[in-house]
Amino acid sequence: MKKHFSIYSIILILFMTSFSCQSSGDQEKKESSIDARVDSLLALMTLEEKVGQTVMYTSTWELTGPAPANGNNAYRAQQIRNGRVGGMLNVIGAKGTRSAQQLAVENSRLGIPLIFGYDVIHGYKTMFPIPLGQAASWNAEVARIGSEISAIEAASSGLHWTFAPMVDICRDGRFGRIMESAGEDPFLTSVMAKAWVNGYQGDDLSDQYSIAACAKHFAGYGFVEAGRDYNTVDISPNTLYNTVLPPFKAASDAGVATFMNAFNDLNGVPATGNAHIQRDILKGEWGFEGFVVSDWGSIGELLNHGFAEDSAHAAQLAMRAGSDMDMESEVYEYHLQKAIEEGKINEKLLDDAVRRILKVKFQLGLFDDPYKYCNEVLEKKNLLTVENLEASRDAARKSTVLLKNEKNLLPLSKDVNSIAVIGELAGSKDVPLGNWRAQANKNSAVSLYEGIKNALGDRTSVEFAAGYQLIEGNRTFFDTLNFAEDDGSGFKEAIRIAKRSEVVIMAIGEDCFQSGEGRSQADITLKGRQLELLEKIAQVNSNIIVVLMNGRPLAIPEVHQIAPAILESWHAGSEAGNAIADVIFGEYNPSGKLPVSFPYVTGQEPLHYDRKSTGRMVPENDQYDMVFWSHYEDAPNEALYPFGFGLSYTSFEFNNLEVIASENPGKITVSVGLKNTGDLEGTETIQVYIRDIAASITQPIKKLVDFKQIRLLSGQEDRISFTLDSSDFGFYNPQYQYIVEDGKFEIMVGNHSNNLISQTVEVKF
DSSP states (O other), X not given: OHHHHHHHHHHHHHHHHHHHTSOTTOHHHHHHHHHHHHHHHHHHOOHHHHHHHTEEEEOOSOTTSOOOOSHHHHHHHHHHHTTOOOEEESOOSHHHHHHHHHHHHTTSSSOOOOEEEEOOSSBSSSBXXXXXXXXXXXXXXXXXXXXXXXXXXXXXXXXXXXXXXXOOOOOOTXXXXXXXXXXXXXXXXXXXXHHHHHHHHOSOTTSTTOOBOEEEEETTGGGOGGGOTTOOBOOOHHHIIIIIHHHHHHHHHTTOSEEEEOSSEETTEEGGGOHIIIIIIIIIISOOOSEEEOOTTTTGGGTTTTSOSSHHHHHHHHHHHTOOBEEXXXXXXXXXXXXHHTTSSOHHHHHHHHHHHHHHHHHTTTTTOTTTTOOHHHHHHHSSOHHHHHHHHHHHHHHOEEEEEGGGOOSOOTTOSEEEEEOHHHXXXXXXXXXXXXXXXXXXXXXXXXXXXXXXXXXXXXEXXXXXXXXXXXXXXXXXXXXXXXXXXXXXXXXXXXXXXXXXXXXXEOOGGGSSTTOOOSOOSOOTTHHHHHHHHHHHOSOEEEEEEOSSOOOOHHHHHHOSEEEEOOSXXXXXXXXXXXXXXXXXXXXXXXXXXXXXXXXXXXXXXXXBOOTTSXXXXXXXXXXXXXOOSSSOSSOSBOTTOOBOSSOEEEEEEEEEEOSSTTOEEEEEEEEEOSSSOEEEEEEEEEEESSOSSOOBSOEEEEEEEEEEOTTOEEEEEEEEOHHHHOEEOTTSOEEOOOEEEEEEEEEETTEEEEEEEEEOO
């Protein structure tokens, strides 16, 4: 112990000497000081200690109790004491993280602190809408505030690092992890990516409540074949550079501390062993200075891909490719040192990886106070606060999308005499929490039924019937879901209360564990007998408000035909029921827009608005009875609900679009009039799309380049302006160079991707 503190004191003196030369307000000097401290520590480290920093364990024993005396856990505890572990995941709670940190700091030779990571995806204790739902707000502040509060709760519980945000472009609703994404569009995802990173990390990683963010999954994971998790990805460089990479670049530019690579192979090379994307692009072209962590066991999975001969070979391939930290495959732990000693890996590659890991730890302030996050007082104070829950409620309101509202059934008057709330999902206090729920308390959400009753009090008769049964048996992150063999016995009560009620509010969609990692589906229609019950309810009551709860786009044309009003609420988090009730009763005028296209049928997937025109996209002269054009014989080409779509309780009118090419080369000014033509105050999202009419590389028929939200009173009008520059008009060519070409461009403005007014302008750059 004396030896440890003696050396540790020397290190601190060296570090604090270099640290004192910088002013607290000078970020450049601070970074320079951290670099000097990292180099000083690295010079003192043995090869074994360096390898140790690349090793990440999961928690497999109770860390608040005595360290295990035998077995694999005893070995792992000793490795931590010996300074042979750099980080841990799934160690949670201020007490548990303090105990684990003590093993490392108070026993190892150099006292290097561990970094603790956890999947804080859309909340820690307080759950916010799933990321796909947050993206439906089209509001960067919703994302930033949600991740900021998540960071406060996580940091108060001893955590330093979240494995979020996921910024994969996801165009296939079958893919289970689409719920973690911001949807199908690179621009919208880039906006949300920056907001999420800023929320988690704040202005300074050393802040008490900042945690390191992690952009994942690098790269191409959202393009897995058949929408099946962990599957192969084969895309062109054109798609990689112009569609997949922009949100990751946005996260890197926002200063994200870490990246996580992906399970998939990418054009034949597994992402974990892909030097082109990790070393050439990320650490090279982009100048990323943080570290790259593997996904769970993905370095070991290089064997499964048929890319590595054995684990030793996998260690060499991953380290050469730029994977800095090995999460739970034990490949670096057992094989990296030998590979370096035998000259199979240059030690400089290991030094680079360790330098990156140590730098993030210094930025987090862990060397100045390894226990700064281990505060049980703050843990009790900052979790599930009234303020956090109100923020969750506000985020859920803003994430709700109004998909249909025939005869202005919504907003519903609170003077309604009777309401039937129907659906197993409507009564659930667990489903709204969503998948990837961190440390949320089971059954802690406000159910839709509760939200309706809370909004109305005793003034209205509100009856509930589950009606259908969706899932039976265990339903957790780790369980295989079993869909219930519903005998329809609940139909009778649901029909009875629907028949005698003035209005029906019926929740349908998905259990929260139908989406998420490992939850891909071949069919994204409604499961069980939900649709059948809806049809029967419609026979006795036509005033039906459908509330969708789901983690992916659904193919629901029958629901669109039957229900006069449809709200998309996603899995909306802790305050779901109250937030949905706010929208239903007009306390909040819905402003959400879809971040992903909803198909008519599953067979349209993958479906996205920014497709290419092809040589035969539309029949000549609109002769749709002609067969030789790109279409389905049994389904439309278009989405049931297109990207960017979302209604309001008021109405908006666009007019007088002006597109002016500036005298400054490459500058375009776009302005449009917007008037609230309805009876209520409301928020509209003005979306700007462009089309390059003729380019050296074929371009999408339209792509989103900007958007703004504006709130207008009834009858109010305003003029909204945008300035587009050359970066909005360019693309990557086959030589991976970003180029901008002169030419004609169609500029389109509207409130969703299929409702646009346009002008064509010639631009010189």
